[in-house]
Amino acid sequence: MLIIGLTGGIGTGKSTVSKILRDAGFPIVDADVVAREVxxxxxxxxxxxxxxxxxxxxxxxxxxxxxxxxxxxxxxxxxxxxxxxxxxxxxxxxxxKIAFWRSQKVPVLIIDVPLLFERGYKNNDYIDKVVVVTTDSQTQINRVKARDNLDDAKAKNRINSQMPLADKIARADYVLDNNGDQAFLEKQIKNLMTELKEIAPKYGTK
Structure with missing residues (x-):
């Protein structure tokens, strides 16, 4: 099973990417959902x-x-x-949850973790590749303000509590640029899905 760590900064559009992958049939383990469940x-x-x-x-x-x-x-x-x-x-x-999907013998599993690097998930043996969703800083601030109804200072505090996007990009295997429109993002995701399906058989015996 090929395990992909999906991450990005707050407000970069990672949840949109996760939904597109889920709708395409990829199983997702979402750390935010788990955080609410616990x-x-x-x-x-x-x-x-x-x-x-x-x-x-x-x-x-x-x-x-x-x-x-x-x-x-x-x-x-x-x-x-x-x-x-x-x-x-x-x-x-x-x-x-990862153990469950491994028992189901799915070829690719997406681990959706906003703080993948900050919490050391990449240091765990089970994540094979990392996808980072990115956008420019002003777009990120605007999205966080609108999504959570925050002022400028609070939005920046939440962004600054995470690792800088540039550092995440430097550690990524794949980068999705979410500065364009939906069609631009979807084209990149389509290419990514093709790539993941191609390399997944190499991880089939894990």
Whole structure:
């Protein structure tokens, strides 16, 4: 099974790429979905976050992501505290999902991880190739502001909490340029899918 790590910066359009790949029939393990699953009401992880950041972080029994984001994306120490709670649980859940798809003997699996490099996923043996989605900095800021209803400063804080895009591009096996229109992006993804299908048999016995 060929395992592809899909990543990019916040606001670069990685989720759009992930959806196109999913619609084309590629199975996806989405770290953001896993991160939401592990803090559902009643989970030990949610209780740990509540104990660490206070009861106000819970709204109607659910994690208030916007309030938590305001705390951690403006304070590296708080972000480190959150990661210490979340990452071991996310890593375990991700490993279970990868093991499931391996048992299904799919030829290609996409691991959608926004913080692939920051969290050391590329250091794990199971990721074979990395795809990075990129865009210019102003487009990235504008998308983050619009998506999360943030002002300029908060949008930049979230972007700056991640590894610079240039560093991710330097470590990528494939780069998707999302500065153009949808057709431009889809053409690149089509070429990528062709390439992945061609090289996948080399990884069939993993």
């Amino acid at each position: 803090v559902e009401p009643g989970t030990h992880t949610l209780e740990n976050i509540k104990l660490t950041f206070g009861p106000d972080i819970i709204k109607n029994g659910m994690l208030d992501r916007h309030k938590l984001g305001d705390i951690v994306f403006s304070n590296k120490a708080e972000l480190t505290r959150l990661n210490a709670i979340m990452q071991p649980v996310i890593n375990s859940a991700m490993a279970d």
